[in-house]
Amino acid sequence: xxxxxxxxxxxxxxxxxxxxxxxxxxxxxxxxxxxxxxxxxxxxxxxxxxxxxxxxxxxxxxxxxxxxxxxxxxxxxxxxxxxxxxxxxxxxxxxxxxxxxxxxxxxxxxxxxxxxxxxxxxxxxxxxxxxxxxxxxxxxxxxxxxxxxxxxxxxxxxxxxxxxxxxxxxxxxxxxxxxxxxxxxxxxxxxxxxxxxxxxxxxxxxxxxxxxxxxxxxxxxxxxxxxxxxxxxxxxxxxxxxxxxxxxxxxxxxxxxxxxxxxxxxxxxxxxxxxxxxxxxxxxxxxxxxxxxxxxxxxxxxxxxxxxxxxxxxxxxxxxxxxxxxxxxxxxxxxxxxxxxxxxxxxxxxxxxxxxxxxxxxxxxx
Amino acid sequence: xxxxxxxxxxxxxxxxxxxxxxxxxxxxxxxxxxxxxxxxxxxxxxxxxxxxxxxxxxxxxxxxxxxxxxxxxxxxxxxxxxxxxxxxxxxxxxxxxxxxxxxxxxxxxxxxxxxxxxxxxxxxxxxxxxxxxxxxxxxxxxxxxxxxxxxxxxxxxxxxxxxxxxxxxxxxxxxxxxxxxxxxxxxxxxxxxxxxxxxxxxxxxxxxxxxxxxxxxxxxxxxxxxxxxxxxxxxxxxxxxxxxxxxxxxxxxxxxxxxxxxxxxxxxxxxxxxxxxxxxxxxxxxxxxxxxxxxxxx
Numbered sequence: 062x063x064x065x066x067x068x069x070x071x072x073x074x075x076x077x078x079x080x081x082x083x084x085x086x087x088x089x090x091x092x093x094x095x096x097x098x099x100x101x102x103x104x105x106x107x108x109x110x111x112x113x114x115x116x117x118x119x120x121x122x123x124x125x126x127x128x129x130x131x132x133x134x135x136x137x138x139x140x141x142x143x144x145x146x147x148x149x150x151x152x153x154x155x156x157x158x159x160x161x162x163x164x165x166x167x168x169x170x171x172x173x174x175x176x177x178x179x180x181x182x183x184x185x186x187x188x189x190x191x192x193x194x195x196x197x198x199x200x201x202x203x204x205x206x207x208x209x210x211x212x213x214x215x216x217x218x219x220x221x222x223x224x225x226x227x228x229x230x231x232x233x234x235x236x237x238x239x240x241x242x243x244x245x246x247x248x249x250x251x252x253x254x255x256x257x258x259x260x261x262x263x264x265x266x267x268x269x270x271x272x273x274x275x276x277x278x279x280x281x282x283x284x285x286x287x288x289x290x291x292x293x294x295x296x297x298x299x300x301x302x303x304x305x306x307x308x309x310x311x312x313x314x315x316x317x318x319x320x321x322x323x324x325x326x327x328x329x330x331x332x333x334x335x336x337x338x339x340x341x342x343x344x345x346x347x348x349x350x351x352x353x354x355x356x357x358x359x360x361x362x363x364x365x366x367x368x369x370x371x372x373x374x375x376x377x378x379x380x381x382x383x384x385x386x387x388x389x390x391x392x393x394x395x396x397x398x399x400x401x402x403x404x405x406x407x408x409x410x411x412x413x414x415x416x417x418x419x420x421x422x423x424x425x426x427x
Numbered sequence: 428x429x430x431x432x433x434x435x436x437x438x439x440x441x442x443x444x445x446x447x448x449x450x451x452x453x454x455x456x457x458x459x460x461x462x463x464x465x466x467x468x469x470x471x472x473x474x475x476x477x478x479x480x481x482x483x484x485x486x487x488x489x490x491x492x493x494x495x496x497x498x499x500x501x502x503x504x505x506x507x508x509x510x511x512x513x514x515x516x517x518x519x520x521x522x523x524x525x526x527x528x529x530x531x532x533x534x535x536x537x538x539x540x541x542x543x544x545x546x547x548x549x550x551x552x553x554x555x556x557x558x559x560x561x562x563x564x565x566x567x568x569x570x571x572x573x574x575x576x577x578x579x580x581x582x583x584x585x586x587x588x589x590x591x592x593x594x595x596x597x598x599x600x601x602x603x604x605x606x607x608x609x610x611x612x613x614x615x616x617x618x619x620x621x622x623x624x625x626x627x628x629x630x631x632x633x634x635x636x637x638x639x640x641x642x643x644x645x646x647x648x649x650x651x652x653x654x655x656x657x658x659x660x661x662x663x664x665x666x667x668x669x670x671x672x673x674x675x676x677x678x679x680x681x682x683x684x685x686x687x688x689x690x691x692x693x694x695x696x697x698x699x700x701x702x703x704x705x706x707x708x709x710x711x712x713x714x715x716x717x718x719x720x721x722x723x724x725x
Contacts, residue, residue: 117567242709243698246701254673357560360560
């Protein structure tokens with residue numbers, strides 16, 4: 062895994078977009094090596110962002126299908142008339158959806174609107190609401206569900222992995238590790254399906270759709286929040302159960318080689334309790350790689366989240382994305398993809414900047 | 428974290444390799460079991476259908492409960508679930524094999540070109556590999572599949588490998604990097620061997636375990652991706668694998684009706700498939716990576 066990822070705290074001089082500093086400033090660079098490191102990270106971040114967005118843009122434009130004809134079709138159905146789409150009308154919609162001109166022109170316009178106005182153009186899902194507004198409405202649900210479950214999985218997994226590594230060789234720890242190996246690659250979705258079947262259909266104790274009781278009006282009252290929590294249990298549990306297993310395995314892999322190290326023997330010789338040694342000495346060595354891995358794994362978590370949301374009709378980005386794809390709503394698809402790309406890369410960039418400050422052993426700027 | 432590679436002792440033989448790693452053995456056995464289930468499909472179909480196709484629409488009454496004649500019952504269209512499951516296993520395995528193979532070939536090429544040549548080529552290749560690994564690619568895959576409706580099994584595999592080759596490339600590249608500077612490669616270089624010759628004669632044989640890890644990882648990723656597409660109803664038409672059966676279960680209300688075999692059995696089999704591939708991965712890494720072997724215990 063020693064791969065110079067777009068993030069990653071590797072000291073490999075893999076990419077040097079931050080060209081060598083001009084000579085007159087060299088004193089500043091020498092005095093503030095962190096600054097230089099940060100600039101390099103930032104340029105690499107911008108390059109990755111640009112690369113990923115460009116790949117996504119051309120990927121979507123290469124696909125066949127025409128949102129404009131979808132719009133006209135749905136208008137015809139809506140108004141019950143057979144509007145013969147005149148050339149003017151089609152042209153107007155093409156302009157509105159940013160589909161006129163050559164692909165390169167479209168690309169430049171897309172980038173300009175994205176950077177200057179954060180505008181993706183009108184959506185089809187609820188035309189003529191702009192795609193970014195549709196996304197904005199779904200965003201809190203995804204941040205809530207995915208944010209909480211991702212952090213929870215990490216915390217539970219790292220804690221359990223530390224214990225499983227610490228107690229290596231004992232029956233319980235070995236069984237746990239092998240169970241984790243068997244199930245860690247399972248999609249969240251499978252667990253969700255089984256949980257829905259058991260708790261919603263067989264026992265009928267928990268809701269299996271939506272994010273809150275549709276009879277309640279959203280607001281900051283106890284009843285609504287209770288309903289949100291109740292509806293969130295099944296999707297959250299299915300993500301955490303599988304998600305934490307991966308962290309368990311990787312933490313265990315990090316802890317076990319530490320076990321014979323001198324600094325742990327020293328801590329033991331000092332008479333510290335094993336739990337203190339584990340938490341304050343052994344586990345500290347795992348935070349850094351595991352926090353980095355958290356950033357790198359976010360995209361994967363988003364992928365799994367899409368399916369879980371879809372199963373539970375959870376009104377987040379995942380469900381919106383699937384609905385948009387079924388409608389060929391190019392602007393919303395592009396918006397959600399861009400947002401996911403942006404979030405994942407930004408998280409990695411921030412982690413990369415912060416980690417060397419937290420861990421003096423890492424000197425990314427050398 | 429894989430940095431070292433012990434050349435496999437050729438005298439040791441395959442059996443002792445299996446004996447050294449119970450994980451590898453169990454993983455391979457699981458996959459073989461699934462292959463056996465898949466290959467038994469014609470026999471099972473014969474036994475249940477008695478000459479007729481038991482998965483034809485209305486071959487039997489709808490929603491039969493599991494019984495002797497239909498061990499897993501029937502679905503909404505009166506099709507025998509056991510036969511569908513057996514055939515589905517085979518399709519899932521085929522998809523994994525095709526997509527895994529294509530991904531591995533792409534991954535090996537990218538890893539070797541980048542890792543061996545180094546320099547600017549490597550920078551660009553690893554830049555794109557890492558972007559594809561970090562960024563959520565599932566939206567791209569869903570969209571692609573939404574437009575590609577009528578496709579063959581091979582095309583599905585090809586489509587999936589577009590997004591799963593980076594898994595293979597990552598694993599193999601890190602190994603190429605560690606091997607590039609080994610003495611025997613230098614020796615080959617000084618004796619004026621050509622690059623291709625070095626790659627095929629010196630590097631590739633030593634990387635075989637990691638190529639297999641890359642294969643298993645990308646096969647896993649591909650099957651994973653396909654199931655994702657299918658359960659949201661955007662799977663390719665005509666590909667009836669285990670993921671498709673799960674989608675059928677959801678969309679025809681098997682959950683409400685309590686027809687659990689239709690989704691529980693595919694889930695169990697797919698979990699076994701994922702577990703098998705994962706065990707092979709971890710087993711191989713443990714055997715060929717001595718640093719890790721001492722770490723993971725058994």
